[in-house]
Amino acid sequence: MRVRVRLFAIQRELAGTREVPLELPAGSTIEDAWTALVALHPRLAPGRPSVRFALNTEYADADAPLADGDELALIPPVSGGADAPAQPAARRILEIREAPFETSILAELGDRLATDEDGAIVGFIGRTRISPGTPAPGQEAEAALHDGRAVEGLAYEAHEPMAIAVLARIADEIAERFGVDRVAIVHRTGEVPLGEVSVAVVAVSPHRDAAFEAARYAIDETKARAPIWKAERFADGHVWIGEPARTGPGGDDAGADEPAR
Secondary structure, rough: EEEEEEOOEEEEEEHOOOEEEEEEOOOOOOOHHHHHHHHHHHHHHHHHOOOEEEEEOEEEOOOOEEEOOEEEEOOOOEEOOOOOOOOOOHHHHHHEEEEEEEEOOHHHHHHHHOOOOOEEEEEEEOOOOOOOEEOOOOOHHHHHHHOOOOOOEEEEEHHHHHHHHHHHHHHHHHHHHHHEEEEEEEEEEEEEEEEOOEEEEEEEEHHHHHHHHHHHHHHHHHHHHHHHEEEEEEEOOEEEEOOOOOOOOOOOOOOOOOOOO
């Protein structure tokens, strides 16, 4: 059977390609595909402990069986999507945008979501900062080369269809946990200069406590689970930032419980 493997961020750079076709025996698993991939690109091998897998845009375990024509994505450590239309009645706005947006997007999103029943609009803005973050596993040596230097900008990359699907699941969880149905999560991709907005979150609710909880959950889970990768740009190089992706809500994914920073 033939399987298409997609590579992102650190793995893409190490392999020097975005996609690898694999011919595998019938009955092969994701772990078998990983073994075959490493045989072709040995530089990927050290990253295995921090890599998660997505089978046809859904997180999957390494022992999951593969079928002919499957798409297997390697999910390196994440940090944090083709614009997605708002859900019916503007209940949700889940987007990945390459075009820049300003802090005024919070007012725009709040106006699109709020109804006359809502007494609270809570928003969060994430901006590019000058101080470096925690390097992704395997990037420690590269980070040491830039120790003490200022970050000059960020570059974001995403597995966009899967990212939107993950954001939709996060919105479902917000509705179930906090009773907040109207949520917006908008994330940048591409180059984001220092001081510009990289992510915006808005939660709308009749009461402020629920809106605050929903907004916090939305940004924390987005950064920990959405397949969106961040590289810090320096004058003479870059460092990928983040931690192994969680494949479910906080505390639900053994071995990957800590959120990305």
